Amino acid sequence: MSGIRLAALGVVLVVASGLSYGQNGALTPFDKLPDWTGTWTMIGDTVFDAGTRVGKGNAWTPGVREHPPYNDVYEKKYEEHLALRDVYKFPDTNNFCGIPVNYPRMLNLPDAYEFVVRPDEFYIIAENGENAMRVYTDGRPMPKKEDMWGTYTGVSVGHWEGDTLVFETAGLKGDRDNDAILDRTGAVLSDAAHTTTRVRKINDNTMQFVVTIEDPKALTKPWVVTKQFRKQKPGLFLYDYGCAENNRNPVDKATGEVLTLGSDGKPIQ
């Protein structure tokens, strides 16, 4: 091999070694992937961004709100949702039973989670809903913008940086159809939202997702939210979650109120 060829090979190797798994098309070997097995539950309640919350209580408690860096249009929209929430007329889209949750609300659910790692894909499986999300880590590029139409969880592609999974999510429907919220305070994103998520296990019992949300229609700057999950004891079973099985809290579409049905299926008066 000539000196020139050796030099060229060296350049290729240097460049290749600088790429993370998943970026150059090479699958991360299974034995190089982190162990994220087990059952996990979200730490804290279902206020999406606890770091900016104002008021004590939960997402449905009057006075509780967050402070996403909304522009004026979306701040006004959020305040309208909060006002409805305060009088219990802002229904949780989960009550519709039959539509999936959106991303990143996927990370803001009660009940249990599984985080499934394999060389070509990563799965978030949320028992609540039930909901699932796929992140492709096989090196494929994100689809062209014009080929995406906006779905609840969009499209995600990612790569590994050591023990950290980094993935981009686009093609989100946002608040286009008024059926995708981040939590019951009524925080929403637009259909222009794009997220970058970094996932890693910060210790044996804690998984951390740091989500950087960019949304040129709704936000004035990136909004960074951290969600953590605690590992549960081993051997637990997860189950299906038929939301419509016995939904005694349907939404009255005329008023937006959440009804409570009695055991006879009729609203309790």
Place this chain on the structure above:
Amino acid sequence: MKSLRVVLLVMLAAAPVLAHHGGAEYDAKTIELSGTVKEFQFTNPHSWIQVDVKDQSGKVVEWSLEWGSPNTLTRQGVHPSAFPVGAKATFKVHPVKTGIPVGAFVAAKFEDGTTVGKWDSPGGSE
């Protein structure tokens, strides 16, 4: 009947359990109800305990007590046998603010003293 009853002392917070559907209209105060279990609906998205309670006039009123998803409850040691039909118990609940016979379940104590839920925790009966 007693053999079916599982002695449970689980640490469950009412608010997170009800994070999926209800909860918005529940009062923070806790009241006690004495009644007879009519049905335990161990179903998604939430479980419901139906309890016949005599009001002050002696009329039987059916209360609906909302609890967590069976998925989460069973992992915390609560099973469908927790509330046998016909069992008599005292229930701690957060009632809805509108006054209808609906509440968020907190805990129950059966006649033999066994308990389900967070009977002795702070925030119990006022």
